[in-house]
Amino acid sequence: MNVVLVGAECAPWSKTGGLGDVMGALPKALARRGHRTMAVVPRYSNYEEGWETGVRVRMRVMGSDTEVGYFHGYIDGVDYVFVDHACFQGRQGDIYGGDRQSILFRCALLCKAALEAPWHVPCGGAPYGDENLVFIANDWHTALLPVYLQAHYRDYNKMTFARSVLVIHNMAHQGRGPLAEVAGLEIPEHYTHLFQLYDPIGGEHMNIFKAGLIAAHRLVAVSHGYAWECQTAEGGWGLDGVLREHAWKLRGIVNGMDYAEWSPQSDPHLRSDGYSNYGPDDIAAGKARCKAALQRELGLPEDPNVPLLGFIGRLDYQKGVDLIRDNFDWLMHEGAQLVLLGSGRDDLENSLREMEASRHQQCRGWVGFNVRLAHRITAGCDMLLMPSRFEPCGLNQLYAMAYGTVPIVHAVGGLRDTVHPYNPYENTGTGWTFDWADAGSFRDAMGNAIYTYREFRDSFRAVQLRGMRQDLSWDHAAELYEQVRL
Numbered sequence: 360m361n362v363v364l365v366g367a368e369c370a371p372w373s374k375t376g377g378l379g380d381v382m383g384a385l386p387k388a389l390a391r392r393g394h395r396t397m398a399v400v401p402r403y404s405n406y407e408e409g410w411e412t413g414v415r416v417r418m419r420v421m422g423s424d425t426e427v428g429y430f431h432g433y434i435d436g437v438d439y440v441f442v443d444h445a446c447f448q449g450r451q452g453d454i455y456g457g458d459r460q461s462i463l464f465r466c467a468l469l470c471k472a473a474l475e476a477p478w479h480v481p482c483g484g485a486p487y488g489d490e491n492l493v494f495i496a497n498d499w500h501t502a503l504l505p506v507y508l509q510a511h512y513r514d515y516n517k518m519t520f521a522r523s524v525l526v527i528h529n530m531a532h533q534g535r536g537p538l539a540e541v542a543g544l545e546i547p548e549h550y551t552h553l554f555q556l557y558d559p560i561g562g563e564h565m566n567i568f569k570a571g572l573i574a575a576h577r578l579v580a581v582s583h584g585y586a587w588e589c590q591t592a593e594g595g596w597g598l599d600g601v602l603r604e605h606a607w608k609l610r611g612i613v614n615g616m617d618y619a620e621w622s623p624q625s626d627p628h629l630r631s632d633g634y635s636n637y638g639p640d641d642i643a644a645g646k647a648r649c650k651a652a653l654q655r656e657l658g659l660p661e662d663p664n665v666p667l668l669g670f671i672g673r674l675d676y677q678k679g680v681d682l683i684r685d686n687f688d689w690l691m692h693e694g695a696q697l698v699l700l701g702s703g704r705d706d707l708e709n710s711l712r713e714m715e716a717s718r719h720q721q722c723r724g725w726v727g728f729n730v731r732l733a734h735r736i737t738a739g740c741d742m743l744l745m746p747s748r749f750e751p752c753g754l755n756q757l758y759a760m761a762y763g764t765v766p767i768v769h770a771v772g773g774l775r776d777t778v779h780p781y782n783p784y785e786n787t788g789t790g791w792t793f794d795w796a797d798a799g800s801f802r803d804a805m806g807n808a809i810y811t812y813r814e815f816r817d818s819f820r821a822v823q824l825r826g827m828r829q830d831l832s833w834d835h836a837a838e839l840y841e842q843v844r845l
């Protein structure tokens with residue numbers, strides 16, 4: 360196949376969350392399986408890996424004629440194509456920011472530029488063309504792509520061999536707006552109904568995700584659990600009916616993880632400041648060194664036996680940070696240490712600061728986005744907390760397990776798919792799970808994990824090792840993507 364993945368973010372160049380990681384890793388895994396693979400992403404900054412191709416394409420975007428350029432880098436078998444346009448420049452730290460019109464403009468432009476890329480960008484040889492061509496779009500920001508593919512190409516007998524897949528990473532964001540805005544998107548009138556949605560949340564409105572879900576040839580949700588949940592009233596955010604209607608073309612594929620970025624054996628962030636690389640064979644010494652180094656780096660008392668719990672993630676209602684806050688006094692009373700890293704909602708950022716201020720000897724709340732610290736917390740903690748209210752896939756629990764850090768998760772979406780609850784009778788499982796997103800259920804799970812850590816260290820170690828020894832790589836997921844038959 361010729362595969363073109365399109366996304367608003369792509370690690371290591373741009374990332375705000377899991378989508379960036381997926382865009383960074385899935386193309387490489389598909390390329391390893393022998394597919395010619397291109398990843399089309401915005402050029403938010405002057406990335407040194409991307410070279411000016413000299414290709415410029417004129418296009419009409421939201422009523423204005425404009426020109427895009429393409430930069431290209433061939434890395435790990437993948438053609439990374441960076442779309443160059445003034446609307447992306449300077450947005451490196453604010454990918455989704457700006458007013459509605461400028462966000463829509465960037466989304467429309469990226470989709471149009473991606474549809475033209477296989478024709479114009481030489482990619483070190485001949486352009487891809489449309490033979491066996493599959494576009495993989497991601498979330499609402501690129502949901503216009505399947506619509507444009509149909510309306511601007513296939514309806515004119517162009518790209519008749521090309522197909523589109525839309526991957527659902529998060530249903531909570533849908534590109535909603537006033538219905539009148541559809542007129543600005545260069546959509547033929549007979550397709551405007553695709554964008555029209557009435558629901559109690561938004562009333563009658565324009566919904567870009569809805570149009571993409573209908574127009575795409577196939578849909579993928581980032582876990583089996585999420586494929587089911589987004590068809591329910593709780594998980595569909597108003598689009599559950601649309602998804603139920605199109606369930607025939609929807610399947611769940613759990614994200615993999617990129618061991619090149621996240622492996623305790625080779626992680627470059629563990630090579631200094633007292634941290635060290637480790638694997639399953641030297642987990643005891645390796646994790647002890649990383650735990651001590653983390654405690655030292657953050658100025659917490661160095662104690663090998665205190666249960667050290669971590670949280671990394673966007674500070675958002677979705678991530679259940681408030682459930683950690685609700686259990687804070689209990690955790691402190693238990694004598695645990697708690698390290699939180701995140702950025703997002705102001706009130707939750709303040710919660711982190713308040714928790715740290717109130718228990719400076721036991722808690723650190725690091726507000727910001729810091730990849731190195733994320734790696735170090737993942738390595739140094741004994742347990743990682745993910746009390747997400749919903750979690751389409753979640754990557755931090757995968758990283759945690761690979762690092763021998765035991766995840767404690769709300770059994771929902773991808774967390775339920777990937778973390779198997781510890782069963783002391785059969786000595787199975789890779790973490791602790793709880794079924795209700797409330798403070799009490801979460802507390803019980805943390806209590807059990809801490810109890811096992813303190814009283815049954817061998818059992819705890821076995822949970823860690825089972826997590827570490829799993830194959831969580833993208834290779835399997837890439838094979839499943841390949842099977843999304845069109």
Ligand code: ADP
Pocket residue numbers: 375376377378380671672673700701702727728729730733752753754755756
């Ligand atoms: P989501 O995509 O919903 O944000 P995921 O668990 O799928 O959640 O992916 C989150 C990714 O973003 C992980 O790679 C995680 O380490 C990273 N991340 C989130 N917040 C931070 C932060 N404050 N600093 C560094 N990395 C972060």
